[in-house]
Amino acid sequence: MKFSEKILKDSRVKKYYDDYIAHPFIKGLGSGELDRKRFKNYLIQDSLYLKEYGKVYAHVFLLTNDIANLQFLHTCMGVVVADETNMHTQYLKDYDLDVYKVDHMEVKPENRKYLDYMLSFTKTGDVKEIFISALACTLTYEYIGKTLQENFNHNLQDNYYAPWINAYAGEDFEDFSIKSFEFVDSICKDIDEKEEEKLIQIFLKACEYEMGFWDMSYKI
Numbered sequence: 001m002k003f004s005e006k007i008l009k010d011s012r013v014k015k016y017y018d019d020y021i022a023h024p025f026i027k028g029l030g031s032g033e034l035d036r037k038r039f040k041n042y043l044i045q046d047s048l049y050l051k052e053y054g055k056v057y058a059h060v061f062l063l064t065n066d067i068a069n070l071q072f073l074h075t076c077m078g079v080v081v082a083d084e085t086n087m088h089t090q091y092l093k094d095y096d097l098d099v100y101k102v103d104h105m106e107v108k109p110e111n112r113k114y115l116d117y118m119l120s121f122t123k124t125g126d127v128k129e130i131f132i133s134a135l136a137c138t139l140t141y142e143y144i145g146k147t148l149q150e151n152f153n154h155n156l157q158d159n160y161y162a163p164w165i166n167a168y169a170g171e172d173f174e175d176f177s178i179k180s181f182e183f184v185d186s187i188c189k190d191i192d193e194k195e196e197e198k199l200i201q202i203f204l205k206a207c208e209y210e211m212g213f214w215d216m217s218y219k220i
């Protein structure tokens with residue numbers, strides 16, 4: 001079995017996925033009833049998050065030598081600083097904000113800790129560790145987007161959060177997730193069980209930080 005399949009089949013990972021769908025912030029995105037103040041809080045913290053998150057991919061870029069993977073990592077950085085950031089820019093307008101105004105705002109501790117966790121692996125210089133620490137971000141959002149689209153499809157047209165949901169549930173994002181998996185399988189093809197478990201632990205820790213991010217966003 002490919003390592004990427006092992007990650008998705010892991011019962012500890014599935015538990016996190018179930019817990020995200022039950023989270024009040026995520027339920028509120030699906031129903032459209034999430035308080036806009038909480039969403040604004042999320043948008044600000046997430047815009048700050050994206051700036052640093054992009055640097056995690058940049059580190060992997062620096063450590064990569066073959067052209068196919070360099071092209072993929074270039075795409076990764078583009079997805080963060082262009083696609084994701086543009087979606088935030090659209091929503092930020094509703095709060096009379098833009099990414100430049102947000103740039104100097106305070107990064108909350110839960111956000112900072114998650115970023116520092118991912119960035120800590122850039123110091124070890126192990127491409128597998130760095131990339132796996134960033135992978136929960138992509139995979140959990142794909143799962144959340146798709147599940148919300150399935151569960152709330154009947155009334156998404158009137159939902160303020162539909163652009164958010166549709167972005168992560170869409171084909172472009174699915175394609176990006178598949179490419180992320182292919183990259184993981186290419187860098188992890190020769191690892192033993194011990195290393196697999198070490199990397200799954202990193203993935204799980206990032207899942208925990210993702211949960212912390214939802215809690216932080218909900219709590220204002």
Ligand SMILES: Cc1ncc(C[n+]2csc(CCO)c2C)c(N)n1
Pocket residue numbers: 046049050053076079080084136137138139141210213
């Ligand atoms: C806290 C937090 N976690 C995950 C994402 C989702 N996300 C950020 S960049 C990117 C694309 C490349 O991985 C995705 C899916 C987010 N916005 N904020």
